[in-house]
Amino acid sequence: xxxxxxxxxxxxxxxxxxxxxxxxxxxxxxxxxxxxxxxxxxxxxxxxxxxxxxxxxxxxxxxxxxxxxxxxxxxxxxxxxxxxxxxxxxxxxxxxxxxxxxxxxxxxxxxxxxxxxxxxxxxxxxxxxxxxxxxxxxxxxxxxxxxxxxxxxxxxxxxxxxxxxxxxxxxxxxxxxxxxxxxxxxxxxxxxxxxxxxxxxxxxxxxxxxxxxxxxxxxxxxxxxxxxxxxxxxxxxxxxxxxxxxxxxxxxxxxxxxxxxxxxxxxxxxxxxxxxxxxxxxxxxxxxxxxxxxxxxxxxxxxxxxxxxxxxxxxxxxxxxxxxxxxxxxxxxxxxxxxxxxxxxxxxxxxxxxxxxxxxxxxxxxxxxxxxxxxxxxxxxxxxxxxxxxxxxxxxxxxxxxxxxxxxxxxxxxxxxxxxxxxxx
RNA sequence: GGUGGGGUUCCCGAGUGGUCAAAGGGGGCAGACUGUAAAUCUGUUGUCAAACGGCUUCGGAGGUUCAAAUCCUCCCCCCACCA
Numbered sequence: 001x002x003x004x005x006x007x008x009x010x011x012x013x014x015x016x017x018x019x020x021x022x023x024x025x026x027x028x029x030x031x032x033x034x035x036x037x038x039x040x041x042x043x044x045x046x047x048x049x050x051x052x053x054x055x056x057x058x059x060x061x062x063x064x065x066x067x068x069x070x071x072x073x074x075x076x077x078x079x080x081x082x083x084x085x086x087x088x089x090x091x092x093x094x095x096x097x098x099x100x101x102x103x104x105x106x107x108x109x110x111x112x113x114x115x116x117x118x119x120x121x122x123x124x125x126x127x128x129x130x131x132x133x134x135x136x137x138x139x140x141x142x143x144x145x146x147x148x149x150x151x152x153x154x155x156x157x158x159x160x161x162x163x164x165x166x167x168x169x170x171x172x173x174x175x176x177x178x179x180x181x182x183x184x185x186x187x188x189x190x191x192x193x194x195x196x197x198x199x200x201x202x203x204x205x206x207x208x209x210x211x212x213x214x215x216x217x218x219x220x221x222x223x224x225x226x227x228x229x230x231x232x233x234x235x236x237x238x239x240x241x242x243x244x245x246x247x248x249x250x251x252x253x254x255x256x257x258x259x260x261x262x263x264x265x266x267x268x269x270x271x272x273x274x275x276x277x278x279x280x281x282x283x284x285x286x287x288x289x290x291x292x293x294x295x296x297x298x299x300x301x302x303x304x305x306x307x308x309x310x311x312x313x314x315x316x317x318x319x320x321x322x323x324x325x326x327x328x329x330x331x332x333x334x335x336x337x338x339x340x341x342x343x344x345x346x347x348x349x350x351x352x353x354x355x356x357x358x359x360x361x362x363x364x365x366x367x368x369x370x371x372x373x374x375x376x377x378x379x380x381x382x383x384x385x386x387x388x389x390x391x392x393x394x395x396x397x398x399x400x401x402x403x404x405x406x407x408x409x410x411x412x413x414x415x416x417x418x419x420x421x422x423x424x425x
Numbered sequence: 426g427g428u429g430g431g432g433u434u435c436c437c438g439a440g441u442g443g444u445c446a447a448a449g450g451g452g453g454c455a456g457a458c459u460g461u462a463a464a465u466c467u468g469u470u471g472u473c474a475a476a477c478g479g480c481u482u483c484g485g486a487g488g489u490u491c492a493a494a495u496c497c498u499c500c501c502c503c504c505a506c507c508a
Contacts, residue, residue, distance in 0.1 A: 229463065229464085259462075294460065373474085414454085
């Protein structure tokens with residue numbers, strides 16, 4: 001009993017369940033529908049969304065039917081959970097566009113064929129049709145204000161005089177509760193999963209199902225992903241790491257995972273790969289025996305990049321990483337360079353700009369590597385700038401045509417890992 | 426609507442006429458040490474300039490002054506208490 005739940009527990013993948021014994025039983029009986037909701041606040045998911053997605057995908061592998069609910073309706077309102085300020089409302093067009101993009105990304109993780117094929121739903125389908133009167137009488141009647149005010153997501157905002165909470169966001173939880181009820185009716189879905197900030201919304205749905213139908217439904221939440229050193233998980237240089245390759249290139253995506261701290265490697269392998277726990281243990285043991293070899297990070301980066309971007313993109317990212325962090329760039333063919341730097345940010349400059357030699361400061365600013373001349377100069381003086389992987393220590397340094405690799409590009413680098421390619425056309 | 430407090434650089438926050446491009450902390454970036462890790466230490470963090478020195482910035486618009494983040498006027502926004 002509790003095999004599936006135990007394996008999630010082993011990986012550290014859940015923080016709360018409403019009824020552990022019953023959920024354990026339900027998860028050990030294949031064929032149950034389980035739902036996770038995603039709000040279309042942007043046109044791509046990012047790695048911060050990945051844990052619930054992975055959880056859902058793992059449950060599908062255990063024989064269950066995953067339902068990915070895109071919040072075409074709830075996205076119009078805004079979830080106050082875990083937020084201290086009111087959201088800006090999105091337009092209907094934005095929500096529609098975002099919903100469609102997110103739907104496509106979820107297809108990478110879930111299997112939409114077979115006997116337990118994943119199901120995609122959009123809560124706009126049942127929410128938009130409701131009239132205000134129906135809404136208040138059929139759904140609103142089941143909630144007391146007292147109950148809603150007691151929810152953590154709302155409570156904090158009500159008590160905080162600085163921000164407050166609008167009636168709109170206050171109502172969010174009953175919209176989501178109604179989603180659960182609708183999915184229960186349509187797909188006999190009795191379990192909702194979500195991030196730990198979703199607890200209040202999930203339990204609201206469970207209560208609604210009980211009041212309306214008398215049936216018992218359940219909830220399970222995944223933990224908040226944190227890093228050991230307290231860095232924000234899912235951010236790289238202040239930017240979110242997106243699943244959309246147009247927003248975060250596969251190379252950067254791969255690098256993000258490769259740069260994981262030792263202390264997080266095992267945990268992240270458990271969260272973000274489908275590898276069996278025993279294998280993760282073995283990798284982790286090997287890693288800790290010789291951490292400088294970065295066995296764990298490599299495996300993690302490979303697994304996650306393959307899952308999100310596919311084998312071909314993974315190979316490109318790995319090749320690029322090998323070349324960039326491997327040493328000399330001399331002797332590489334133009335074709336290799338193009339391939340290696342396909343994903344690396346690049347700039348194009350006119351060849352005549354450097355015919356007589358271009359100053360390093362100019363080069364850094366024109367290529368977009370540095371924001372101002374002053375910054376560029378400071379970086380060079382501080383020893384943080386490399387051209388073709390060789391340090392430039394002198395702000396007056398200039399580069400002419402003989403600095404071109406394969407007669408066409410210059411590789412700029414600041415610090416250890418920040419590359420930029422300048423093409424001369 | 427009334428009364429009081431407040432809006433400063435990426436964030437928090439000091440600064441109440443010149444010595445202010447503005448303390449301190451956080452964050453960011455870079456260096457050293459390393460392993461594309463963590464911790465630690467160091468430097469740096471408006472912009473132009475090699476430098477001297479300019480220029481733009483303290484909610485907005487005006488004004489006083491040789492000189493304004495600092496004083497005055499009007500306006501906008503936030504908060505507290507009262508109604």
